[in-house]
Amino acid sequence: MKKAEQIDVVALMSELDTLLFKLLEGLSADDWDKQTIAPKWKVKDVAVHLLDGNLRTLSMLRDDYYGEKPENINSYQDLIDFLNRLNADWVKATKRLSPKVIIDLIKSSGKEYCDFLATLNLNDKAEFSVAWAGENESKNWFHIAREYTEKWHHQQQIRLAVCDEQKLLDEKWYLPFLDTSVRALPHHYRNVKGAAKDLIKFTFIGKTEKSWFLYYDNGWALFASTNQEPNCEVKIRDNYAWKIFTKAINREEAIENSEIIGDIKLGEKIFDMIAVMA
Structure with missing residues (x-):
């Protein structure tokens, strides 16, 4: 068995931004003004949210300025509620900005953002852990990969709204999104009872097939490859997988458009997994 390896998407960040520009x-x-798959956000709202991501990262991580700090955060839901309020406040405040101003700000802040990421040691401790993967402490490489998934899926929300969604499903862009998102699987399955040597194969089907594996040995662990035959395989098409992981499709529709071979109870848990802060 081969464990999933460290992800390095630093060089891809600026290229992904160029596609956005x-x-x-x-x-x-x-x-x-078109509605996106995010119920409360139109295309402009998603664009300014991407701008906010650049500005907040630079302010907090580069400049050590945190502005409004969370208070009374006693649970994961408390943190989600705080972030949702920040996002809503920002979207409301930027209603007055024109598309041209937004584009110019995304371009300038995006360059500074990518330049800053390039200064980080990938194996140092990140300022923020990847909570949706169950980590209380994360390395910079995982934090940056998480940021990539944020930029990827919000750009994809815009593309879906304007009928231009195929570009980001190319393996160059989509594989890092999936490779990062599936790191949530062991934490997500932590309460699923397994038997010794249970193996679940997750296959994502698009222009090419990509698979990861969960193996049970006193707990679930993620692997990139194995010679062992799985006792369950879940097959999900690319155009559904990203929507599952970003809370953009309901569980029933996701299951209906996917395939579970073998132990259904083991396989179906993935359909309520979320790999974003939502």
């Missing part, structure tokens, strides 16, 4: 520059006035 080109996308936003090509939008019409009507496109900016």
Whole structure:
């Protein structure tokens, strides 16, 4: 068995941003007002949320300035509620910004953001842990990979709204998103009872097939490959997987459009896994 390896997406970040710039520059006035798959956000709202991600990272991690700090955070849900309020406040405040101003700010802050990430040692402790993977402490490489998934899925929300979603499903862009998201699987399955040597195979089907494995030995562990035959395989198409992990599709629809071979109880748990702070 081969364990899942460290993810390095630092170089991809600026390229992903370039795709975003080109996308936003090509939008019409009507496109900016189109509804996205995020119920409360239109295309413009998602764009300014991406801007907020750049600015907050630079302020907190580069400049050590945290501004509004969370108080009375006693649970994961408390943290989610705090972040949701921050996001809503920002989206409301930026209603007055024009698309051109937003694009210019995303470009300038995006460059500074990517330049800052390149200064980080990937194996140092990150300022923020990846909570959705159950970590209380994370390395910078995982934090940056988590940030990649944020940028990826919000850009994809815009692309879906304007009928241009296929680009980010290319393996170059999509594989790092999946590779990061599946790191939540051991934590997500922590309360699923397994028998010794149980193996679940998760296969994502698109232009190519990509698979990861959960193996049970006094707890679940994630592997990138194995010669052992699984006693359950879950097959999910690419255009559904990202929606499952970002809370953009309901469980029933996700299961209906996927396939579970073998032990259904072992396989179906993935369909309520979320790999974002939501």
